[in-house]
Every structure is written in C-alpha cells, then in structure tokens.
Amino acid sequence: MADFVQSTNVKSAVRELANPIGNVTAFNTIVQSVITTTPFGCVAYMTAGVNHNPVEKTKETYTAWFVYEDEAANSVGYTVERFNTIAGFNTGVGLVMANTAMATAHNGTTIHDPEEDGFSATLKCHDPNGEIYSVTFTRGQIGVSSYSDDAILATVETWADTVTELA
Numbered sequence: 001m002a003d004f005v006q007s008t009n010v011k012s013a014v015r016e017l018a019n020p021i022g023n024v025t026a027f028n029t030i031v032q033s034v035i036t037t038t039p040f041g042c043v044a045y046m047t048a049g050v051n052h053n054p055v056e057k058t059k060e061t062y063t064a065w066f067v068y069e070d071e072a073a074n075s076v077g078y079t080v081e082r083f084n085t086i087a088g089f090n091t092g093v094g095l096v097m098a099n100t101a102m103a104t105a106h107n108g109t110t111i112h113d114p115e116e117d118g119f120s121a122t123l124k125c126h127d128p129n130g131e132i133y134s135v136t137f138t139r140g141q142i143g144v145s146s147y148s149d150d151a152i153l154a155t156v157e158t159w160a161d162t163v164t165e166l167a
C-alpha cells in the first residue's frame with residue numbers, strides 16, 4: 001500500500017487585537033476597505049469558467065446581545081440574536097429593543113449590550129502567485145489561513161499595522 005506524500009504546506013496565523021473593534025460600523029469599514037482597495041495586491045481570476053473578484057466575502061455573522069433588567073437593575077434574562085448581514089443586525093437590534101411583549105414576559109426592561117456584540121467576516125483572496133487564502137476578521141482578532149507563501153502573511157501583517165483598530 002502506498003504512503004501519502006505531503007504536497008503543500010498550508011499555514012495559518014492569528015493576531016489578537018489589543019482592543020476589540022468598537023462597533024459594527026468600524027468593523028464594516030475595515031472589511032469593505034479590503035474588498036474595494038485590495039491592499040494585499042490580490043488579483044481577479046477565473047475558475048471553472050466563472051470570473052472572481054480579487055477579494056470576495058464568503059461568510060459573515062453578526063451577533064447582538066440583550067439583557068433584561070428589573071427595576072432594581074438586576075438581570076432577569078437575556079437573549080442573543082445572530083444575523084448574516086449588517087442590515088439584518090441593525091434592523092434586528094431595533095426590533096428586539098421595541099419588543100415590549102418580550103420585555104413584559106421577562107418582567108424587565110430590554111438593554112442592548114453592545115460590548116458583548118460579535119462580528120465575523122471571512123474574505124477569500126487570490127494572490128498574484130496563484131494561491132487562494134482566507135482572511136478572517138472578528139471583533140477581537142484577524143486571522144490568515146490556507147496560505148503557504150510567507151510573503152502573503154507579511155503583506156497582510158504590514159497592512160494590518162497601518163490600521164489603528166487592528167493594533
């Protein structure tokens with residue numbers, strides 16, 4: 001029986017942020033800037049007859065946290081809502097805050113806890129060397145995965161050093 005022989009060396013790296021990204025707007029600004037300006041030098045490509053942009057968003061999730069408090073400011077319940085778009089997140093926050101029936105059921109007042117909100121977006125990037133790799137942004141870290149050329153990580157790291165929120 002034949003043995004498997006390693007043909008590539010795929011790597012991943014993560015940068016923990018000193019401070020979480022402040023809010024969904026700041027998060028979106030960072031992600032959209034990568035898509036529109038391609039600061040990593042990514043290039044368009046074609047595969048299986050389909051044209052692809054240099055950078056494409058492949059996944060996104062936005063989570064909003066809510067606490068229900070009684071008159072003495074004691075927590076009497078909570079809910080977490082997950083959305084797959086920023087528009088859904090923003091609309092959903094408003095809807096939960098306006099849901100008086102749920103607040104009544106908890107016998108409390110609805111409080112949105114934005115410090116606990118979570119954001120995540122994964123971008124697929126096509127390097128000029130032909131590699132396709134992912135850059136994942138969360139509120140507290142940025143990760144690079146599925147790359148083999150160390151120059152890719154160096155490029156992403158150099159760019160991240162210029163973005164205040166990614167320190």
